Amino acid sequence: MTDIVTGKPDRMVAVRTVFGIDSSLMVPAFSERDDHVPEIDEVYRFNPEVTLAILAGFSRDRRxxxxxxHGTGKSTHIEQVAARLNWPCVRVNLDGHISRLDLVGKDAIVVRDDLQITEFQEGIVPWALQRPVALIFDEYDAGRPDVMFVIQRILERDGKFTLLDQNRVIHPHPYFRMFATTNTVGLGNLNGLYHGTQVLNHAQMDRWNVVATLNYLPRAEEAGIVLARVPELADEAGRALIESMVSVAELTRKGFASGDLSTLMSPRTVINWAENCQIFHDPAMAFRLTFLNKCDEAERSIVAEYFQRCFGTELEAEANVENHAAGIR
Incomplete structure (x- = not known):
């Protein structure tokens, strides 16, 4: 196993060979996997532009x-790039429960030689800084202000981190890398879709070297991903079903963009719908349980109209449980 503390990439890989992208870029990688390396998802589809942006982070130490x-696979995209480079990776979700002490560290009581002593326990930031780790901050725009200013310190070019309680300055490992995923670009909850997101300090946003946008995939690629996740639908009828499902999803996205809907179907929701079809053996019932029941009651008639247009059948208001009981069993 590679020593995660002192290890460094020991080979170069071709982006064209590993990711199938028309680029001559060579990226450092590890020969051996570590426990922190994500598992490879063989059916994952890479967005070329976003992949190159992430690879710039790994190869040139860009933030x-x-x-x-939501549901476009932002965090998964970074993890799958790391998985193919055998690069150790740690994700931190910046929900409201993550505090400054979680990131920096705190004094804790430990038992040594049958004696209780107070010892400083490093947080995730100093731990990761000293290792060849890709640190991913999920839901970056939901972080609390005190947490965001801790992160701002390591966004500088030299990235040095001062532990005031320890009178110690930590210099980042040469192969420490940092990424973030966000639903907004630091402008807050403008459309009402992402409650809890914050307006980010522009000085901090300016410290991110590369900002990539991951949009929903083209229709054919999205259908291919759903089919890869639910291979039971690989026959002609199954492919036709997936095409109709993706059509419904596209209509919800257009409805959201035009202001007709307050929610939309992400690729993750479409996959869930396809998986639920295998449980309930009824696309309409699976649709109600997967997406329709999440919608505002005033908007359900619009969503039902989308379903009717794509499937050619009406979407019943209530599920007939008796008709589907045998299939569920």
Whole structure:
């Protein structure tokens, strides 16, 4: 196993060979996997532009932020790049429970030689800084202000981090990398879709070297991903079903963009719908349980109209449980 503390990439890989992208870029990688390396998802589809942006982070130590709507696979995209480079990776979700002490560290009581002593326990930031680790901050625009200013310190070019309680300055490992994913670009909850997001300090946003946008995939690629996740639908009828499902999803996205809907179907929701079809054996019932029941009641008639246009059948208001009980069993 590679020593995660002192290890460094020991080979170069071709982007064209590993990721199938028309680029001559060579990227450092590890020969051996570490426990912190994500598992490879063989059916994952890479967005070329976003992949190159992430690879710039790994190869040139750029701070990379990936922005986009929910369900587009932002965090997974970074993880799957890391997985193919055998690069150790740690994700931190900046929800409201993450505090400054979680990131920096705190004094804790430990038992040594049957005696209780107070010892400083490093937080995730100093731990990761000293290792060849890709640190991913998820939901970056939901972080609390005190947490964001801790992160701002390591966004500088030299990235040195001062532990005031320890009178110690930590210099980052040469192969420490930092990424973030965000639903907004630091402008807050403008459309009402992402409650809890914050307006970010522009000085901090300016410290991110690369900002990539990951949008929903083209229709054919999205259908291919759903089929890869639910291979039971690989026959002619199954492919036709997936095409109709993706059509419904596209209509919800257009409805959201035009202001007709307050929510939309992400690729993750479409995959869930396809998986639920295998449980309930009824696309309409699976649709109600996967997406329709999440919608505002005033908007459900619009969503039902989208379903009717794509499937050619009406979407019943209530599920007939008795008709589907045998299939569920």
């Amino acid at each position: 990379v932020m990936v922005q986009g709507l």
